[in-house]
Amino acid sequence: MTRFHEEARKRKFATYRTHILDTDRNAQAFDFNNYVYLYIVYILTPILLDTLDPEGILSPGKQGTWLRKYRDGKVDRQ
Known part of the structure; x- marks a missing residue:
């Protein structure tokens, strides 16, 4: 470091x-509070995205956050 x-x-x-x-x-x-910030970014953000924008109309893939169908590999990202 x-x-x-x-x-x-x-x-x-x-x-x-x-x-x-x-x-x-x-x-x-x-690392504070047992990495709660990273939990929010990588776990809760995709869940909120799937809930609020299920069709992926608003900036799909922005900052690495993909819809569930793209994360699971069911649909090609292109």
Whole structure:
């Protein structure tokens, strides 16, 4: 871990955007409350998307969040 990431983690900060090579280091900063933030992003967000936009009209695949039919591989994403 770089000194920057260590210092930010001590102060409970995480970078908003990061280089692709630093994504794992940055994700380690979200360990508070048993990684609840990552749970919200990766578990609850897709559930809300499936509920609120079942047809996938609003930005399908935006920021890696796909509808269930695309996540399960039932339909080709293209």
